[in-house]
Structure formats: structure tokens, C-alpha cells
Amino acid sequence: xxxxxxxxxxxxxxxxxxxxxxxxxxxxxxxxxxxxxxxxxxxxxxxxxxxxxxxxxxxxxxxxxxxxxxxxxxxxxxxxxxxxxxxxxxxxxxxxxxxxxxxxxxxxxxxx
Amino acid sequence: xxxxxxxxxxxxxxxxxxxxxxxxxxxxxxxxxxxxxxxxxxxxxxxxxxxxxxxxxxxxxxxxxxxxxxxxxxxxxxxxxxxxxxxxxxxxxxxxxxxxxxxxxxxxxxxxxxxxxxxxxxxxxxxxxxxxxxxxxxxxxxxxxxxxxxxxxxxxxxxxxxxxxxxxxxxxxxxxxxxxxxxxxxxxxxxxxxxxxxxxxxxxxxxxxxxxxxxxxxxxxxxxxxxxxxxxxxxxxxxxxxxxxxxxxxxxxxxxxxxxxxxxxxxxxxxxxxxxxxxxxxxxxxxxxxxxxxxxxxxxxxxxxxxxxxxxxxxxxxxxxxxxxxxxxxxxxxxxxxxxxxxxxxxxxxxxxxxxxxxxxxxxxxxxxxxxxxxxxxxxxxxxxxxxxxxxxxxxxxxxxxxxxxxxxxxxxxxxxxxxxxxxxxxxxxxxxxxxxxxxxxxxxxxxxxxxxxxxxxxxxxxxxxxxxxxxxxxxxxxxxxxxxxxxxxxxxxxxxxxxxxxxxxxxxxxxxxxxxxxxxxxxxxxxxxxxxxxxxxxxxxxxxxxxxxxxxxxxxxxxxxxxxxxxxxxxxxxxxxxxxxxxxxxxxxxxxxxxxxxxxxxxxxxxxxxxxxxxxxxxxxxxxxxxxxxxxxxxxxxxxxxxxxxxxxxxxxxxxxxxxxxxxxxxxxxxxxxxxxxxxxxxxxxxxxxxxxxxxxxxxxxxxxxxxxxxxxxxxxxxxxxxxxxxxxxxxxxxxxxxxxxxxxxxxxxxxxxxxxxxxxxxxxxxxxxxxxxxxxxxxxxxxxxxxxxxxxxxxxxxxxxxxxxx
Ligand code: SRM
Ligand SMILES: Cc1cc2nc3c(=O)[nH]c(=O)nc-3n(C[C@H](O)[C@H](O)[C@H](O)COP(=O)(O)OP(=O)(O)OC[C@H]3O[C@@H](n4cnc5c(N)ncnc54)[C@H](O)[C@@H]3O)c2cc1C
Ligand code: SF4
Ligand code: FES
Numbered sequence: 001x002x003x004x005x006x007x008x009x010x011x012x013x014x015x016x017x018x019x020x021x022x023x024x025x026x027x028x029x030x031x032x033x034x035x036x037x038x039x040x041x042x043x044x045x046x047x048x049x050x051x052x053x054x055x056x057x058x059x060x061x062x063x064x065x066x067x068x069x070x071x072x073x074x075x076x077x078x079x080x081x082x083x084x085x086x087x088x089x090x091x092x093x094x095x096x097x098x099x100x101x102x103x104x105x106x107x108x109x110x111x112x
Numbered sequence: 113x114x115x116x117x118x119x120x121x122x123x124x125x126x127x128x129x130x131x132x133x134x135x136x137x138x139x140x141x142x143x144x145x146x147x148x149x150x151x152x153x154x155x156x157x158x159x160x161x162x163x164x165x166x167x168x169x170x171x172x173x174x175x176x177x178x179x180x181x182x183x184x185x186x187x188x189x190x191x192x193x194x195x196x197x198x199x200x201x202x203x204x205x206x207x208x209x210x211x212x213x214x215x216x217x218x219x220x221x222x223x224x225x226x227x228x229x230x231x232x233x234x235x236x237x238x239x240x241x242x243x244x245x246x247x248x249x250x251x252x253x254x255x256x257x258x259x260x261x262x263x264x265x266x267x268x269x270x271x272x273x274x275x276x277x278x279x280x281x282x283x284x285x286x287x288x289x290x291x292x293x294x295x296x297x298x299x300x301x302x303x304x305x306x307x308x309x310x311x312x313x314x315x316x317x318x319x320x321x322x323x324x325x326x327x328x329x330x331x332x333x334x335x336x337x338x339x340x341x342x343x344x345x346x347x348x349x350x351x352x353x354x355x356x357x358x359x360x361x362x363x364x365x366x367x368x369x370x371x372x373x374x375x376x377x378x379x380x381x382x383x384x385x386x387x388x389x390x391x392x393x394x395x396x397x398x399x400x401x402x403x404x405x406x407x408x409x410x411x412x413x414x415x416x417x418x419x420x421x422x423x424x425x426x427x428x429x430x431x432x433x434x435x436x437x438x439x440x441x442x443x444x445x446x447x448x449x450x451x452x453x454x455x456x457x458x459x460x461x462x463x464x465x466x467x468x469x470x471x472x473x474x475x476x477x478x479x480x481x482x483x484x485x486x487x488x489x490x491x492x493x494x495x496x497x498x499x500x501x502x503x504x505x506x507x508x509x510x511x512x513x514x515x516x517x518x519x520x521x522x523x524x525x526x527x528x529x530x531x532x533x534x535x536x537x538x539x540x541x542x543x544x545x546x547x548x549x550x551x552x553x554x555x556x557x558x559x560x561x562x563x564x565x566x567x568x569x570x571x572x573x574x575x576x577x578x579x580x581x582x583x584x585x586x587x588x589x590x591x592x593x594x595x596x597x598x599x600x601x602x603x604x605x606x607x608x609x610x611x612x613x614x615x616x617x618x619x620x621x622x623x624x625x626x627x628x629x630x631x632x633x634x635x636x637x638x639x640x641x642x643x644x645x646x647x648x649x650x651x652x653x654x655x656x657x658x659x660x661x662x663x664x665x666x667x668x669x670x671x672x673x674x675x676x677x678x679x680x681x682x683x684x685x686x687x688x689x690x691x692x693x694x695x696x697x698x699x700x701x702x703x704x705x706x707x708x709x710x711x712x713x714x715x716x717x718x719x720x721x722x723x724x725x726x727x728x729x730x731x732x733x734x735x736x737x738x739x740x741x742x743x744x745x746x747x748x749x750x751x752x753x754x755x756x757x758x759x760x761x762x763x764x765x766x767x768x769x770x771x772x773x774x775x776x777x778x779x780x781x782x783x784x785x786x787x788x789x790x791x792x793x794x795x796x797x798x799x800x801x802x803x804x805x806x807x808x809x810x811x812x813x814x815x816x817x818x819x820x821x822x823x824x825x826x827x828x829x830x831x832x833x834x835x836x837x838x839x840x841x842x843x844x845x846x847x848x849x850x851x852x853x854x855x856x857x858x859x860x861x862x863x864x865x866x867x868x869x870x871x872x873x874x875x876x877x878x879x880x881x882x883x884x885x886x887x888x889x890x891x892x893x894x895x896x897x898x899x900x901x902x903x904x905x906x907x908x909x910x911x912x913x914x915x916x917x918x919x920x
Contacts, residue, residue, distance in 0.1 A: 011904065012904045015898075016898075016899055016904055017899070017904075018647065018648065018896075018897045018899070019648060020646070020647075020648025020649070021647070021648050021655075023899060023902075023903050023904045024903040024904065024905070025903060025904035025905055026905060034904070038622065050170060050172065051170060051662070052663075052664075053664070054660075054664040056903065057652040057655075057660065057664070058652070059625045059626070059628055059629070059648075059649075059651065059652075060625065060648060061621065061622055061623065061624060061625030061628070062622045062623070063623075064624060064625060065625075066624075066625055066626060068651065068652045068660050069660070069662065071626075073624065073625075073626075080180070081178060081179070082624075083178075085172055085173070085175070085178070086172070086179075087179075
């Protein structure tokens with residue numbers, strides 16, 4: 001992707017999210033969960049594709065998050081479902097200094 | 113290869129279509145496969161619709177395989193497309209969107225359609241078949257909408273499961289059946305006559321010899337009219353009288369069909385290169401309406417396809433299946449297989465308890481069994497039916513079966529009927545596949561992932577194969593195969609103080625994260641609460657000290673020792689409910705008050721205004737101690753139950769436990785506080801207190817074991833406290849006391865906790881751990897992080913350009 005449409009949103013400061021947890025924010029009208037995982041920073045759509053569970057409240061490990069409602073697990077990098085069900089959209093994150101920037105992926109993306 | 117099309121197209125993505133693809137891939141990695149699914153979802157487990165009708169779970173969870181499976185196995189999946197024509201000469205078929213597909217060979221797996229009788233009113237709104245997720249949703253929604261009564265036409269297996277689903281929504285339901293007994297295809301009169309009363313106990317009425325002539329309208333269904341002129345009011349009508357094999361496509365290309373598509377023993381139809389499998393197929397005159405035969409058929413069909421491709425003749429044969437069925441209705445245990453009668457029959461029956469066990473024999477061989485109310489030994493008996501085992505004394509065989517467990521079965525005995533998994537497959541998953549727990553075995557073999565009724569048998573077999581009863585919770589971290597005991601030892605030996613210390617030392621908890629809460633408990637327990645707390649290892653409930661609910665809001669249950677409150681507390685609770693516009697205030701089953709639907713960011717304010725300590729209703733911790741009024745007011749009271757209950761709750765408050773611990777204290781054996789079904793329960797008796805543990809009245813009901821009867825209230829508290837610490841130190845994470853005590857053995861538990869020295873050491877360790885607890889709701893003024901209770905939203909998100917160097 002290399003279009004001008006790929007705007008990076010200044011989402012939060014590094015301090016805003018405790019290590020190993022996630023927090024949600026609205027960017028461009030879209031609810032996004034940002035994670036500060038052991039393996040780096042990641043962002044996914046905030047709602048679990050199963051029944052809308054708040055992924056930002058999930059348990060985070062190096063590369064995955066577990067939805068707090070019914071334990072579906074998602075890859076933090078790609079958003080793909082590691083258990084059953086659909087994937088969730090994943091967004092690019094970049095940390096510049098003390099700020100965290102998120103570039104939203106195209107609006108729709110689900111599993112086949 | 114150019115110029116040569118080897119593609120196999122499977123028409124129909126039901127259990128049969130999926131099974132054919134899997135059986136083919138097991139035999140040939142390269143042959144191109146396309147699976148065309150007429151429904152708008154990838155293949156799913158139809159059998160579990162009955163379960164979902166009861167639970168309301170999302171039908172997405174029924175998928176047989178995740179999306180990646182098709183990509184990983186190179187199976188082209190076309191979802192939501194019907195095959196509308198086939199040109200056998202040109203080897204081309206057409207889809208409804210006018211796309212065309214070329215194929216070399218074809219497998220027809222088009223299943224069946226529910227049979228709908230051509231009676232007036234059958235098309236009215238409110239009349240449904242029970243076949244797919246949409247039916248399931250429609251039936252469930254109607255049953256839960258407050259209508260007076262529903263009717264199910266048809267008293268077969270499926271009709272009864274539909275009725276159970278409707279009754280579970282709180283809706284009155286009547287099953288109307290044409291004949292004078294239920295499930296006449298599987299059951300004899302004796303078993304049938306016990307089934308109707310068992311259903312009545314689940315609020316399902318049955319009316320026999322009812323021939324429906326018309327469904328009464330006019331706009332939507334309001335009732336049934338029978339041929340004898342009588343009527344039954346019903347605003348929801350579910351029709352479940354049978355299936356009609358879907359053979360239209362096959363007929364249209366000239367394949368010989370009868371009721372279904374006629375196939376030979378190699379699953380071939382009358383047209384070369386075209387096979388049929390599943391409910392659309394008719395083999396030796398039989399159309400099977402069950403899953404188990406489908407797996408056998410799919411294996412044979414795949415073998416035929418592979419052999420033909422290699423230029424050989426068909427070398428696998430399908431010789432038919434012995435039908436067997438289990439009724440998936442909670443509260444009724446029913447298993448049947450084969451024929452319902454023979455030339456010699458052994459029957460054991462007890463009408464009072466609703467038990468009926470029968471074995472039918474013909475020419476000295478087992479040909480059928482019916483087990484109702486007591487299904488012990490069903491695996492062995494069904495296996496005997498399948499293999500036509502010779503038997504001399506059928507009554508003795510019935511008795512022997514009830515003593516034998518699944519672990520005694522031969523390797524060829526089928527354990528999971530939904531997925532066609534035999535005992536030998538399970539044992540191989542342990543011995544050759546390196547699986548160690550039932551869960552791993554189930555993931556690999558897919559046993560137990562259908563209707564679930566074989567899960568207890570799977571667990572038993574895996575336990576026997578792995579050589580220990582200590583099965584499911586054996587690994588705290590299944591990714592790294594680390595046990596609780598092993599990790600505890602390492603924590604002690606290396607002085608590890610936190611979950612991240614443990615992760616650094618032995619890499620647990622990093623890969624999948626699922627074991628982090630278990631590790632967090634273990635670290636805190638081994639370190640007697642002097643550990644370094646890391647909240648990211650805790651489930652959300654233990655980060656914000658409230659219970660997460662379906663919409664992401666939380667519930668707040670303040671501590672009410674022994675269920676006793678005061679006017680002042682009630683006033684504060686009422687004021688808080690008003691101030692924060694709490695959507696519901698509810699009296700809980702644990703004798704406390706629950707504020708439900710609270711926003712996360714309101715939690716600290718609510719706790720401050722309440723001024724009451726946390727009830728830990730969200731945590732694996734010491735929960736409520738239910739009490740009855742006892743000697744304070746009750747004319748029967750023998751002991752001060754309120755006093756002891758409050759004392760227990762205060763002595764243990766704030767302690768985390770492997771799973772929740774709920775207690776109760778009753779002032780006399782009338783047991784108004786239900787103490788005999790609690791994790792820890794005390795009952796005042798003449799001359800003292802009975803101290804119990806290991807009770808349950810949740811998903812299971814188990815009477816608590818008596819640890820001992822002691823003379824004084826002080827001794828009762830002491831013994832209960834000793835048990836609590838023993839449980840804290842020795843139970844696996846998420847192991848309730850009702851599983852813990854049977855695993856360890858009551859005698860072993862007693863031996864330790866009644867021993868003066870070891871008991872004293874346990875109490876001392878509890879005292880140290882307790883001293884380090886504090887009310888988590890005080891974090892309202894001292895959060896562990898500025899955003900403990902907040903998302904990022906108050907930040908005004910500012911739009912800027914791409915970050916430096918950022919051509920992302
Ligand atoms: C609030 C309450 C229902 C009510 O309105 O009365 C309740 C609510 C929940 N129960 Fe319960 N249980 C409540 C009393 C019970 C009782 C009765 C009792 O405590 O005397 C039982 C049977 C006893 C027992 O614990 O076994 C009970 C057996 C369960 C179970 C099944 C446990 C089992 O092993 O069989 C679960 C599921 C679990 O633990 O995995 C459960 C789980 C839940 C959860 C926490 C589900 C969850 O994980 O989110 C529910 C939270 C709803 C919410 O939105 O906050 N709840 N639950 C009761 C709170 C009692 C309290 O004051 O703390
Ligand atoms: C609620 C319920 C509970 C059940 N419980 C049990 C149980 O406990 N035990 C048991 O053994 N069995 C049970 N059964 C029966 C079992 O589900 C069926 O035997 C089995 O699902 C049949 O599978 P199938 O693939 O042959 O047919 P189907 O599941 O009908 O699949 C055929 C598929 O082919 C598609 N199709 C048809 N024509 C075309 C076309 N021209 N082009 C493309 N696609 C097409 C259809 O849309 C359908 O998706 C139950 C059934 C129901 C409904
Ligand atoms: S409160 Fe308990 S019984 Fe009620 S729905 Fe929730 S878990 Fe089930
Ligand atoms: S809402 Fe996420 S798993 Fe159910």
C-alpha cells in the first residue's frame with residue numbers, strides 16, 4: 001500500500017497503555033484496539049467478529065490476543081483467527097518517540 | 113498438467129461433502145478438488161443444531177473446519193452456489209451465477225430436504241422445518257417471544273430434540289405423533305412407554321395417534337386440526353416427520369434413482385465417474401439419515417476415486433451400517449442401536465426410576481440394544497451390535513456391560529459416532545501422536561467435537577492410555593507441557609516472583625497466553641501473596657475487579673457477610689443505582705445484591721460511593737457464605753449459623769483460590785442455606801457441627817462429603833479453614849472442590865487436614881497469605897495505572913500525515 005489515503009493517526013502516547021494490555025480508541029469513526037504486547041505494538045478492530053467482545057480487554061501474549069467473552073484467539077499481526085471463526089482487521093502501528101501512530105487498513109476485510 | 117483435467121467436483125457442502133474432501137486428501141495430496149456449497153456458509157455440523165437451539169450459541173461455532181483448512185489443504189471452496197446443470201459428455205457443470213466448472217469426476221453429496229406434508233396451512237408464517245441455522249434461529253426466536261404454546265409434529269429423534277429446545281426457552285410445547293409410541297423406528301414399546309413420562313418431567317407434553325389434517329391460520333399459524341376433528345392451539349409449529357433425499361440433480365442427468373440416488377458397494381452411481389455419498393444416496397435399499405454411515409461411505413468413495421485414478425478397479429467396499437442413535441436431550445439418557453427386537457431378548461426394567469435396558473439376539477448373535485435411563489456400558493453394547501458378537505447369556509452380557517468402561521473396549525469400537533472415530537484412533541493419538549490430554553486428542557482426532565455425548569468416554573480412554581486419571585488439568589501450560597507441580601517447584605527453587613519471571617525462566621505463557629491467569633494464581637499462592645503482581649497476566653475481571661458481561665459492561669457485587677445487610681447499606685446501594693443509572697439491581701443466588709450493566713469507567717466512583725468491600729463475585733476467590741437465620745430467630749436452630757458464616761467470610765475474605773469457593777452454613781439439618789451442596793458447608797447438628805466439602809449444585813449436582821463432625825463453632829471454622837488452604841495448595845487451576853476431592857480421594861484429604869501438625873502448618877500458611885490481602889476496590893484511589901479503568905477516548909485523536917519515512 002502506498003497511497004496518500006494511508007493517513008497515520010496519532011492515537012496515544014506510549015505511556016497510555018500498560019505493558020501486556022490493550023486499550024480502545026475511535027479513529028476515523030472506527031473503534032480500534034491498540035495493544036502493547038511483549039512482541040511489539042499492534043492494532044486490530046476493537047470488536048470481536050464473534051459477538052462483538054471488547055478485544056482491548058483480552059489477555060495478550062507475544063503475538064496473540066484472547067477475546068474476554070468466549071476465548072477466541074487472534075493473531076495480533078495479521079488479525080487471522082487462531083481458533084474458529086472469522087478474522088479481524090489488522091492495522092499498521094508505528095511508534096515515533098513517545099507517540100503511537102496507527103494507519104487504518106481498508107475498511108472491509110474478513111475471512112473467506 | 114495442461115490438457116488434462118483431473119479435477120474432482122463435490123456437489124454439496126454438508127457433513128458428507130466435507131468428509132469426502134478430507135478422506136480424499138488423506139489419500140492424495142495433489143488431485144484438484146472443488147467443493148460447491150449450496151448454503152451460504154462453509155460446511156458446518158448440522159447435528160449440533162439441536163444444542164444451539166437450546167443454548168442460542170452463534171451458528172458460526174458449528175463450522176467443521178476453520179477457513180484456513182481449505183487453503184492449507186488446497187481444496188477450492190465455493191460458498192453460496194448451487195450446481196444447476198451438468199453436461200456429462202463434455203464434463204462441464206453450471207453454477208447458478210452462470211459460471212461453469214470443468215471436472216473429470218463428480219461426487220454428489222446433496223443431502224436431503226425436510227419432508228413437509230401437503231396439508232392446508234403448511235405455508236403459513238410460524239410453521240418451520242428444523243434443518244438449518246435459519247430454522248433454528250426462527251424457532252428459538254418464536255419460542256422465546258412469549259407465545260402460549262408450540263407444537264411439534266413428529267415424535268422421532270429430531271422432533272423430540274426440537275421440543276426440548278422450545279421448552280428450554282420457557283415455552284409450553286406439545287409433541288403430536290401419528291402412532292401410539294415415540295421413536296418407533298428405534299425403540300420397542302417398553303422403552304417408548306417410559307420415554308413419554310421422562311419428557312413430561314422436562315415440560316414436554318406428548319399426544320399420540322394425532323393425524324394433523326390442517327394448520328389453522330388465517331395469517332399465521334394458530335393451531336392444529338386433527339382428522340378426528342379435535343384441535344390444539346399453537347402459535348409455533350415445527351414439522352419433523354422425515355426427510356426426502358435430494359436427488360433432482362442426479363435424476364436430471366439420467367442417473368438411476370429410487371427414493372435416493374442408487375449406489376453400489378463402491379459408492380458409484382449408474383453413470384461412470386459419478387459417485388454419491390450421504391443422505392442423498394440409497395445403498396442396498398437404505399437411505400441413512402445419520403452421520404456415522406456417512407463417514408464409512410466417504411472413506412469408500414475416496415478410495416474408489418483414488419483407485420480409479422490409478423487405473424485400478426474399486427478395492428474398498430461399503431457393506432452398509434448398523435444404525436445407532438443417541439437422544440441429545442439433557443435429562444434423558446437414551447442410546448439405541450440395531451434392531452429393537454430379536455428371537456431372544458434380555459430386558460432389565462424399572463418403571464419407577466425410568467430405567468430400561470435391553471439386548472436383542474438373533475441366531476446367537478447380538479443384533480440390537482436399547483438403553484434408557486441407565487446407559488452404562490453403551491459403548492461395549494453398541495460395539496457388540498455392530499460386530500454381531502456371539503452371545504450365550506444376553507442377561508449376563510447386559511450386566512457385564514454395566515460394569516465395564518470404555519477403556520475395556522476393543523480398538524475397533526466406534527466411540528465418536530459423529531466423526532466416526534474408533535477407540536484405536538484415540539489410543540494411537542496418545543501412543544504415536546504424542547498427545548497427553550483428552551483435549552489434545554480431541555483436537556487431533558476430532559472425536560467429541562460433534563454432539564459431545566462421547567466426551568466422557570474419550571476422557572476415560574485417554575486416561576487409561578496415558579496411564580493416569582490425572583488427565584485434563586495435567587498441564588498448566590499445554591504449549592510447553594509444564595505441570596502445576598513442576599512449575600511450583602521451579603518457582604520455589606529459583607525464587608521466582610512474577611509471571612514474567614516464570615516466562616523468562618521456562619517460556620510458559622508467552623506463546624498462546626491462555627495459561628497466564630493460572631500462572632498468576634500459582635505465583636501468588638507459592639509466594640503467599642508476597643509476589644510481584646502483574647495485571648496483564650490476569651483476566652479482565654481481575655484487572656478491574658468486576659465481572660465482564662455480554663456487552664462489555666460490568667457487574668458490581670459488594671461484600672455482604674453471610675448475606676446480612678443493614679438499612680444504611682441498602683440506602684447507599686439504592687443511591688448508587690440512581691446516581692449511575694444502573695440498568696438493573698438484582699438479588700443474586702448467593703444472597704447478595706448485584707448492580708448490573710455498569711460502565712468500566714464508572715467502577716471507581718461506584719465503589720467510593722458504596723463504601724463497601726468487594727464481594728469478589730468476578731474472581732476465582734472466596735465468594736459468598738450463604739447462611740440461614742439459625743439460632744438468632746429460627747425456632748429449630750441448633751447452632752449460630754449467621755455468626756459462623758460471617759466469621760468464615762471474614763477469615764477468608766480476599767483470598768484467591770484455584771476456582772471459586774462458595775460456602776454455606778445451615779443452623780440445623782433442614783439445611784435452608786443449602787450447605788450440603790457448597791464447596792465448603794457447615795451444618796449445625798445436635799451436639800456440634802458437621803463440616804463438609806466438595807458439594808456442587810451448578811452444572812453438576814454433588815452432595816458434599818463430610819470431613820468430620822466437631823463439637824464447637826471454633827473447631828468447625830478451624831477445620832473448614834484447613835481444608836480451604838489444602839485446596840488452595842493442591843488443586844489445579846479451574847478445578848472446583850467437587851472435582852478436587854474425588855481426584856485426591858476423601859480419605860487422603862482427611863488424613864492431611866485432620867493431622868494436627870500438617871493441619872497446623874496449612875493454617876499458618878493461610879494466615880501469612882491472608883495478612884497480605886487487601887480490598888481490591890481500594891484501587892479506586894490508587895490505580896495500578898492511570899488508565900486502569902479507562903480506554904483512550906478522552907484523547908482527541910489528531911490526524912497527521914504518514915510518519916517520517918513512512919511509505920507504509
Ligand atoms: C449473579 C449470579 C446469578 C444471579 O443473578 O443470582 C451469577 C452469575 C454468574 N455466574 Fe453463577 N451466579 C450466581 C450464583 C450461582 C450459583 C448459586 C450460588 O452461588 O449459591 C451457582 C451454583 C453453585 C456453583 O457455584 O456451582 C452458580 C453457578 C455458576 C457456574 C457453574 C459452576 C459449575 O462448576 O457448575 C458458572 C460457570 C463457571 O464457573 O464456569 C457461573 C458463572 C457465572 C457468571 C460469572 C458467568 C461469567 O463467567 O460471566 C455470571 C455472571 C453474570 C453477570 O453478568 O455478572 N455460575 N452461580 C449469582 C451470583 C451469586 C453471588 O452473590 O455471588
Ligand atoms: C437438528 C438435527 C439433529 C441431528 N442429530 C443427529 C444425531 O444426533 N446423530 C446423527 O447421526 N445424525 C443427526 N442428524 C442427521 C445428520 O445431520 C444428517 O444425517 C447429515 O447432516 C447429512 O449430511 P449430508 O451431507 O448428507 O446432507 P446435508 O447436510 O443436507 O448437506 C447437503 C448439502 O448440499 C447442498 N446442496 C444440495 N443441492 C445442491 C446443489 N445442487 N449444488 C450445491 N449444493 C447443493 C445443500 O444445500 C446442503 O448444504 C441431525 C439432523 C438435524 C437436522
Ligand atoms: S447468570 Fe449463571 S445461569 Fe444465568 S445465564 Fe449467566 S451463567 Fe447462566
Ligand atoms: S465475542 Fe469474542 S469470542 Fe465471543
